Amino acid sequence: MTQQSARRTEPRGQSVLPLTHPREPLLSLVDISLARNGHSVLDRVSFDLGRGETLGLVGESGAGKSTIALVAMGLLRSPAVTLEGRMQFAGHENLLAEPEAGWATLRGRRIAMIFQDPASALNPCFTIGRQLGDPLRRLLGFDRAATRRRSIELLESAGLNDAEARLAAFPHELSGGMQQRVMIAIALACNPELLLADEPTSALDVTIQAQIMQLILSQVRARNASCIFVLHDLALASQVCDRIVVLYAGQVVEAGPTESVLRRSLHPYTNALKSCVIEFDTETLTPPEGGLPAIGAMPAGCRFAPRCSRATALCTSQTPPLRSLEGRDIACWHPG
Amino acid sequence: MAVRDLSGADRGVRLRAPTLLRFLAHQLAARPFFVIATAVSLAFLFAAIFAPWVAPYAPNFQDSDALMAPPSAAHWCGTDSFGQDLLSRVIFGTRYVFLIGFSSVVIGAAGGLAIGLAAGLTQGAVEWGLMRFVDAILALPSLIMAIAFISILGPGIDKVIYAVGFAMIGPFARTVRADVLQVRAQAFVEAAGLMGVDRLRIIWRHILPNVIFPLAVQATIRIAEAILVSSALSFLGLGVVPPAPDWGLMISEGRAFISIVPWISGVPGAALALLLISLSIVGDGVREQFDPKLRANR
Amino acid sequence: MSEAAPIFRLLDVEKVYQIDRGGWSRLGRNPPRRLAALDGIRLTVQAGDSVALVGESGSGKSTLLRVLLGLTESSDGRALYRGDDIETLTDEKRRSFQRDVAMIYQDARASLNPRLKTLDLIGEPIRQHALCPESELRDRVAALLARVGMPADTADRYPGQLSGGQVRRVAIARALASEPKVIVADEAVSGLDVSTQAQLLNLLRGLQHEMGLTLMFITHDLAVASYLCRRIAVMYLGRIVETGPTKEVLRNPLHPYTRALLAASPRFFEPIAETLPGEIPSPIDLPPGCRFAGRCPRAAQDCRTHEPPLATTRANREVACLHPLID
Numbered sequence: 028m029t030q031q032s033a034r035r036t037e038p039r040g041q042s043v044l045p046l047t048h049p050r051e052p053l054l055s056l057v058d059i060s061l062a063r064n065g066h067s068v069l070d071r072v073s074f075d076l077g078r079g080e081t082l083g084l085v086g087e088s089g090a091g092k093s094t095i096a097l098v099a100m101g102l103l104r105s106p107a108v109t110l111e112g113r114m115q116f117a118g119h120e121n122l123l124a125e126p127e128a129g130w131a132t133l134r135g136r137r138i139a140m141i142f143q144d145p146a147s148a149l150n151p152c153f154t155i156g157r158q159l160g161d162p163l164r165r166l167l168g169f170d171r172a173a174t175r176r177r178s179i180e181l182l183e184s185a186g187l188n189d190a191e192a193r194l195a196a197f198p199h200e201l202s203g204g205m206q207q208r209v210m211i212a213i214a215l216a217c218n219p220e221l222l223l224a225d226e227p228t229s230a231l232d233v234t235i236q237a238q239i240m241q242l243i244l245s246q247v248r249a250r251n252a253s254c255i256f257v258l259h260d261l262a263l264a265s266q267v268c269d270r271i272v273v274l275y276a277g278q279v280v281e282a283g284p285t286e287s288v289l290r291r292s293l294h295p296y297t298n299a300l301k302s303c304v305i306e307f308d309t310e311t312l313t314p315p316e317g318g319l320p321a322i323g324a325m326p327a328g329c330r331f332a333p334r335c336s337r338a339t340a341l342c343t344s345q346t347p348p349l350r351s352l353e354g355r356d357i358a359c360w361h362p363g
Numbered sequence: 364m365a366v367r368d369l370s371g372a373d374r375g376v377r378l379r380a381p382t383l384l385r386f387l388a389h390q391l392a393a394r395p396f397f398v399i400a401t402a403v404s405l406a407f408l409f410a411a412i413f414a415p416w417v418a419p420y421a422p423n424f425q426d427s428d429a430l431m432a433p434p435s436a437a438h439w440c441g442t443d444s445f446g447q448d449l450l451s452r453v454i455f456g457t458r459y460v461f462l463i464g465f466s467s468v469v470i471g472a473a474g475g476l477a478i479g480l481a482a483g484l485t486q487g488a489v490e491w492g493l494m495r496f497v498d499a500i501l502a503l504p505s506l507i508m509a510i511a512f513i514s515i516l517g518p519g520i521d522k523v524i525y526a527v528g529f530a531m532i533g534p535f536a537r538t539v540r541a542d543v544l545q546v547r548a549q550a551f552v553e554a555a556g557l558m559g560v561d562r563l564r565i566i567w568r569h570i571l572p573n574v575i576f577p578l579a580v581q582a583t584i585r586i587a588e589a590i591l592v593s594s595a596l597s598f599l600g601l602g603v604v605p606p607a608p609d610w611g612l613m614i615s616e617g618r619a620f621i622s623i624v625p626w627i628s629g630v631p632g633a634a635l636a637l638l639l640i641s642l643s644i645v646g647d648g649v650r651e652q653f654d655p656k657l658r659a660n661r
Numbered sequence: 662m663s664e665a666a667p668i669f670r671l672l673d674v675e676k677v678y679q680i681d682r683g684g685w686s687r688l689g690r691n692p693p694r695r696l697a698a699l700d701g702i703r704l705t706v707q708a709g710d711s712v713a714l715v716g717e718s719g720s721g722k723s724t725l726l727r728v729l730l731g732l733t734e735s736s737d738g739r740a741l742y743r744g745d746d747i748e749t750l751t752d753e754k755r756r757s758f759q760r761d762v763a764m765i766y767q768d769a770r771a772s773l774n775p776r777l778k779t780l781d782l783i784g785e786p787i788r789q790h791a792l793c794p795e796s797e798l799r800d801r802v803a804a805l806l807a808r809v810g811m812p813a814d815t816a817d818r819y820p821g822q823l824s825g826g827q828v829r830r831v832a833i834a835r836a837l838a839s840e841p842k843v844i845v846a847d848e849a850v851s852g853l854d855v856s857t858q859a860q861l862l863n864l865l866r867g868l869q870h871e872m873g874l875t876l877m878f879i880t881h882d883l884a885v886a887s888y889l890c891r892r893i894a895v896m897y898l899g900r901i902v903e904t905g906p907t908k909e910v911l912r913n914p915l916h917p918y919t920r921a922l923l924a925a926s927p928r929f930f931e932p933i934a935e936t937l938p939g940e941i942p943s944p945i946d947l948p949p950g951c952r953f954a955g956r957c958p959r960a961a962q963d964c965r966t967h968e969p970p971l972a973t974t975r976a977n978r979e980v981a982c983l984h985p986l987i988d
Contacts, residue, residue, distance in 0.1 A: 087854035202940050203718075232717035233881055237925040237936040244933075259854065262927040289929065303855035305862075305884035306928070307911050312888070314859035318826060550772040557730060558786045558839065559759035572776045 052115070053078045053253050054221060059098060059112035059123075061091075061277075066322045068094055069277045070330075071112070073349060074356075076221075076270075081247065081254045083268030083285065085261060085300075089319045090274040092257045096223045098123075099255070100140050101130040117220060135162045139214035141243070143226040145206035149198040155182075155209050156194030162216045177216070185212040186242055204235035211243060218250050225257040240267055261304050265289050273297050276319055276330040278346075283355025293352060293362040296331045329360065337361045400644035407638050411457035418451035422608040431624045441626040443616060445606075449630045452608035456631065459609045460638065463524055464590040470528025471589070472582045475535020480574070482536065483543025484566065494540070500533035505592050513601040523602035527592050531585060538581055539574055546573045580653050584646035587639045594635055610635050666743055668843055668875050669706040669729060674699055674738035676724050676899075680945060696945045698724040699735070700899040703971055708842070711869055711876040713886035713907060715922070716896035719944050722879045725896070726847055729877070730764060760790045763836035767848040769829045773820045779806075779831055780816035786839035805834040809864060826857040833864065843875040844868075850885060862888055883926050887911055895919050898944050898952045901971055905978035915974060915985040917957050951983065959984055 052075035061069040069091045076082050084092040097103045101122065103110065114122040117137060122130075142148040150158060159181060160174040169177060175194070182190035185208040198206055207227065214222060224243060228236035244267060247254045258264045264271055265285055272282040273296065281294040292298045299315040315334045320326055326333055332342040341360050349358045391398045410417055419439075420426075426438075426446040434441045440449040482493040500508065505527070512526035546552065547570065555565050596602040597611030605612060610631040617627030676699040699721045706712050714722045727733040728740050731747045740747045742758055750758055763786075766772035773782050783802045787793060793801050803813040809830040820828055829849065836844055849865070850858045866889055869876050880886050886893050886907055893907040895918065903916040914920040924934040937956050950965040951957070957964065964983055971981040 087856065204940055232941060234717060234921055234925045234937045235940070236927075237933050241933050241936065260927055261855075262929050265929045266927055266931065266933050286930075300855060303859040304929075305859070305882075305888050307884060307887050307908075309884070309888055312859040312863055314856040314863070318824065318854075318857065550766050550768060551774045553732070554764065554766065554772045555774075555785065557732070557759065557762075557764055558789050559756060560785065560789055568777075569774050573774070576776075 051078065052076055053080075053117065054099070054255075055113075055115040056095070056099070057113040057115070059095070059110070059114065061094060061098065061103065061111075062109045063322075064107050067277060067325055068322065069098075070346075071349075072274070072277070072279050074272050074279065074282050076253050076255065078220075078253055079248075079251045080270060081244070081256065081268045083256045083258050083264035083271040084274060085258050085264050085271060086274035087259060087300075087319060089276070089322075091277040092274055093225050094277075095274075096140065096225050096255065096257050099221075099223060100134060100138060101125070101127075135219070136166045136217045137219050138221045138223065139217070139219040140223040140225065141207075141210050141214050141227045144230050145203060145210045146198065146230075148210055149206060151198055153197075154194065155196050155198065155201075158198075159194070159209065159213050159216065162213065166217050178212075181212040181216055182209070184246070185209070186238070187212075203231050204239060207231060207239050208242065211239075211246065215246055215250070215252075218252070220252050222247055222252055222254045223257070224254060226259070227256070228263075229259075261289065261300055273300070276325060278330055279349055279356070279358060280331065281355060281357045281359075282349075287354050291353075293355070293357050294359050295335045295337055295361075299334075329358075394648060396644055397648035400641040400648070403637065403641040404645050407457050407641075408461060410454045411461045414455050414458055418448075418454040420448040420451040422452045422455040423447060423606050424451075431620065431627070433624075434626065440630045441624070443613070443627045444620065447606075447608075449613075449626065452613060453610070453631055453634045455608040456610045456613065456634070457638075459520065459603065459607065460590050460594075460635075463520065463527065463593040464586045466524045467527035467531060467589045467593065468582050468586050470524065471531025471535050471585070472578060474528070474532035475537075475539050476574075476578060478532065478536040479539025480543055480566070480571075483540040483547065484570075493536075497533050497536045497540075500530065501537070503530075505530035505588070506595050509592055509596055510599070510601060513596060518602055518604050520603055520607070523593050523596055526596070526602075527589050530592065531589060534585070535578065535581065539578055542574045542577050543570060546570050549573075576653065580646075580650050583649050584643070587642040587646065590635075590642070591639060666708070667705045667741075668708050668710075668743060669704070669877075670739075670741040670744075671702045671704045671725075671728070672739045672741070674702040674725075674728060674735045674740055676721075676728060676733065677736045694945050697899050697947065698944065699728065701971075702738070702899075702901055704894060704901060704904070706875060706877065708875055709873050710892060711878065711890040713890035713893045714877065714879045714896060715881065715883060715886050715893060717881060717922075717941055719898055719941050720896040721899040721944075722896050723847060724899075726764075726845060726877070726879060730762065730845060731758070756790075760786075760839045761842045763839055763841040763844050765829075765832050765836050765844065765846040765849045767851065769832040769849075770820060770825070772832055773828065773835075775820050777819075778816065779818055779820070779823075782820070782831065783816070783835045783838050786835065790839055792838075792840065801838075802834075805838055806831075808837065808868070809834045810860070826853060826861070829853070829857075829861060830864070833861070833868075837868065841874070843877070845877045847879045848881070849878070851880065851882065858885075865889060883911060883922060895922070898942070898947065900952065900981060901979075902953065902982070903978075903980045904971075909978070913986075915978065915980040915987075916953075916982050917959050917986065918953050920986060921956075951981075959986075 054076040057073050059069055059072045060067070072095060074082070084095060086092050094103065098110065099114065110123055112123065116122050119125065156178055159178045163169045163174045163177055178194060179190045182193055187193055187205060187208050201209065227243060228239050231239060240263070243254065256264065256268060268285050270283060271285045271288050273280050273288065273294065275296050281288055281292065281297045288297065289301070292301060303312060303314045305312065317334050320330060320333070326343065328343040328345050329347055332338040335342065339361070347358045347360045349356050352362060424447065426442060426448070429438060429442045430446045431444055432438055432442045438448050438450065440453065442448055478493055478497060482490045508530040509526040512529060513522055516522040516525065552565060552569050555569055593602065594611030597609045598615045600615065603609040603612055613631040614628045617624070621628050675697065678696040678698060679693040680696055681693050702725060714725060716722045724733060728735050734748055745754055780799065780802050783805055784798050787798060787801055799816065802816050806813055806815050811827065811830050811834070815823070815827070815831070820831070823831065850861050853861070862885065865876070868874065876890065878886070878890055890907055892904065893910050894901050894904040895916065896902065897918050903910060903914065903919050910919060911923060914923060921937045925936060939956050942955055950967060951969055954960040954964040961984060967983065969981045969983045971979050973979050974985065
């Protein structure tokens with residue numbers, strides 16, 4: 028415990044997790060495959076998340092990162108969607124087989140989510156107090172007085188001063204950063220064990236981004252909760268995530284401790300992503316050609332093969348399995 | 364003698380038919396009501412165009428042996444008090460229905476487009492004045508407005524068209540103005556201005572095409588309304604004069620006998636109801652198909 | 662370098678909006694509130710230069726761009742294009758201005774008429790300025806598409822059939838169609854995947870070098886600014902707070918806000934840095950003194966009473982701060 032909090036203040040030189048997989052995972056996704064209207068969106072995605080860990084799902088748009096977050100919240104259940112695989116969470120063998128009633132007891136209470144655009148995630152018709160009090164009343168059974176007290180506490184710990192006045196305010200009266208703080212407060216109201224954050228700072232100004240990320244991290248640490256971040260920014264992921272899962276076109280290509288995966292990437296796509304990140308001294312960029320394959324036109328075999336400089340006949344005929352190599356999981360026929 | 368290779372052409376023809384049938388079958392399965400409604404509406408239209416060949420009798424032919432006769436082999440839908448075959452009158456009546464319906468919607472759409480464009484593109488007093496004019500038109504129900512027109516202009520099919528058309532200007536102008544305001548705010552209009560394109564050309568190339576489309580969709584929906592209003596006018600005795608086989612007029616003629624010979628009013632009434640329902644469903648279907656707000660435009 | 666006439670000169674440009682308090686207050690004596698979207702902007706852009714305008718929300722960068730393009734009139738001060746006031750250009754000069762200055766919008770898709778084919782979209786400026794006969798239009802458009810890395814058959818497709826990255830390229834191709842001398846881009850690569858962003862940045866950089874274009878690029882991303890532009894102007898709440906060569910400014914910022922922006926940009930394996938406290942204040946009715954004083958970690962007494970002017974500190978660098986950072 029103290030080891031973990033001490034780690035936060037120093038630059039990410041030392042990694043404390045030597046293994047690819049945490050010992051007692053809080054969440055385990057096993058071979059999650061999702062198809063929408065017959066088209067494959069996720070293909071056998073597997074990863075584990077330990078208690079008190081932060082994990083980053085990184086990739087470009089269309090890679091399926093937000094889809095995984097929605098699956099983990101049980102929000103993707105429609106006739107057009109076919110979902111396979113297993114999701115173990117806190118004692119439940121397979122949450123995906125759970126009916127809606129089972130999910131309703133988990134959502135908000137043990138798993139919570141923060142969305143990208145707080146302005147559209149908050150209901151414009153209800154006051155902040157009403158929206159914040161909703162989970163407290165409904166899930167924890169607080170009465171009015173207790174709800175009000177706790178709401179003020181939550182808003183203050185989320186960094187909003189003048190919390191009492193804010194309770195009566197409507198979302199549009201707050202700035203983007205403040206709205207996001209409210210959303211964090213709502214998500215953490217019932218002390219969930221797992222927090223999902225889908226691009227929580229993409230819609231915010233850069234100086235506010237850092238504040239919000241620090242807030243999320245400190246709140247999550249304080250509760251010893253785990254957090255899954257969906258991010259497209261690799262540098263940000265390196266700052267906040269203990270472990271990282273790199274996705275391409277619905278498949279996991281590389282996953283493991285952030286330090287290993289980002290300092291010494293073994294998968295060509297991870298390297299390609301890194302090469303596109305601009306730093307202040309970047310002289311040239313060499314992005315990979317082309318773009319993600321279209322949803323209905325996924326190539327056979329490894330999905331990155333058409334854009335990969337190392338691709339061989341094997342790559343285009345057989346999908347490489349996820350296996351352990353140099354302390355991380357990687358799906359590549361020619362890693363390194 | 365050179366043998367012409369028709370195999371390719373044959374193949375083309377042979378392939379086209381099953382593809383068309385397959386398309387129709389798929390549409391029927393996906394949207395059965397829309398397809399049926401379209402078929403019914405097209406049947407009525409067909410009847411209107413080919414009336415003289417489709418109808419068994421001339422519309423004003425009076426069979427003195429069969430006055431107020433019930434449906435029989437000779438007269439499928441019976442006859443009215445003058446011995447005129449109802450089926451034939453209904454078929455010829457489709458001509459009035461479509462003529463008035465289409466023409467008045469065209470007038471309304473054209474007027475609405477002009478006013479809506481002017482209101483949407485100008486500001487200040489001009490826009491205010493135009494919209495108050497539109498408000499005035501909208502304040503009166505279209506039937507009342509049409510009655511007022513007829514009473515000034517007198518009866519006659521062309522007067523009915525003007526009256527109903529004028530009444531439709533209001534709703535069209537409203538939607539056109541809303542669309543114009545929305546399109547005007549789009550970035551591509553500003554971008555065109557930045558390039559130096561002059562105002563008129565911007566209106567013609569950028570604003571108008573994006574406004575015409577929703578207008579056309581609106582028009583298909585309003586045809587049913589126009590038909591209803593014109594039939595109501597005829598029913599009230601304003602507009603079309605007897606012995607024209609207008610449905611509203613026919614319903615009115617049968618009013619006195621409705622308890623003893625219900626088919627005189629019933630047959631045109633049923634035809635009117637059937638056509639209106641079909642047109643409404645077609646209009647809805649067209650809107651769903653083409654309205655970019657209702658479906659992803661890809 | 663100094664003999665070339667500046668393409669753009671902004672001299673103390675101001676843009677003030679009066680915000681009505683609404684309702685009964687119109688009858689009252691309270692003056693309407695004042696939103697200074699731009700306040701005393703002084704900026705010079707030389708031909709062939711590439712300038713990044715960096716700022717967060719409320720900084721006024723979009724308003725500045727609109728003033729440069731003549732879309733918005735300034736409340737005070739003068740905006741000059743090649744020495745002529747943009748708002749009062751003669752017809753002939755206005756035509757050449759419209760041809761020479763091309764804009765790439767942030768929302769590329771919204772800036773393209775969805776009912777026109779790409780051929781007509783890219784062809785519009787060509788036709789407008791009569792740059793080639795109609796018979797050659799298709800070839801011209803194909804050449805432009807090739808230059809932005811798109812196949813020639815794109816010309817027959819509608820924007821709705823193209824992906825986000827492709828639409829951006831079409832927008833860039835259209836901007837190039839009038840053979841401009843200046844390209845103005847409002848967040849042209851934000852919101853894109855890193856690989857698409859990298860591709861487009863390479864494209865823009867290549868075009869700028871090839872064609873000697875002047876580039877004005879709005880971005881919130883300092884790294885993009887350093888990759889693409891030689892000079893940078895940092896804005897805060899309607900004022901330019903620092904300018905200079907991009908690499909130098911980012912290596913040794915003189916203004917505390919620039920330093921805060923740098924610190925807030927995520928960098929590999931650096932811990933999340935000490936951030937600026939508080940929210941970006943509203944630009945309405947700003948208090949006197951330096952507008953950054955409220956959040957500045959180095960604010961002193963005089964910062965709250967005197968507004969620092971944009972002053973040249975050393976060759977090529979300006980900063981608006983009473984106590985700038987020293988390296």
